[in-house]
Amino acid sequence: MSNIREIADELSGGSFVLPKGARREKRSSAEDPDLWVLGFVLIVVVSLYLRYRTTILVGILILALAISVVAISVIVVASRRGVVAPGFWHSTAFLVPLLFTAVGTTVVAFLWDPPAGGKEFREFVEYYGETGQFESLDGLAFVLYQVFGAIAFVALAVLSILFSTANLVAIYVAIGSWGAPVWQILHRVLGRMGSPLVLLICVPLAALALLLAGGWLFEWAASSARDLPISVTPSG
DSSP states (O other): HHHHHHHHHHTTTOOOOOOTTTGGHHHHTTTTHHHHHHHHHHHHHHHHHHHHHHHHHHHHHHHHHHHHHHHHHHHHHHHHHHHOSSSHHHHHHHHHHHHHHHHHHHHHHHHSSSSSHHHHHHHHHHHHHHSOOOOHHHHHHHHHHHHHHHHHHHHHHHHHHHHHHHHHHOOOOOOOOOHEEEEEHHHHGGGHHHTHHHHHHHHHHHHHHHHHHHTTTHHHHHHHHHSSOOOOOOOO
């Protein structure tokens, strides 16, 4: 276990400290090494996220803008080349990625200042910035939910960009553009990613990213946990 602790210290810049409340569970967690390792990994992830939060948010924002850049490129090339999409829904689908850029900017805003639990989140981040320690397990879990929200949006962005890129490649293949062999190879690789069904996968990812980043899913999970009946079985 000492090796894991050393790695955690190195990754988090030497300020790796167990959150309050976690120390009490250390002995019982040690009975399950996998759970212990998972807990430390999650804490390291949150620590790295908080340390580089501004850089990560800027990266997500750039990724969100990239969605629109590629989508607009498809629309411009299709209109200039006189290419007509096969069917109303397919042509409308070219515009959907533009909405995902709006989702991305909203996710970034929520990650910076979540509408649900914002006060507690700011206090947790400020405490970490001042001490390099986690103030509470609840704050740790809240940020972890946000990290999952960021991951959900990154997955959405990758799928959306692949969708637009696949359609752009299909247009160049259809018009027999220069470099046809290259476009043909790319079309074989990305062909299925150009289906509007890819966008149907992106829709729940968008909703999940917003709910996680905004703090609503954490508040729902926390309130559900508080409402669970707790029964104590007497020992002996």
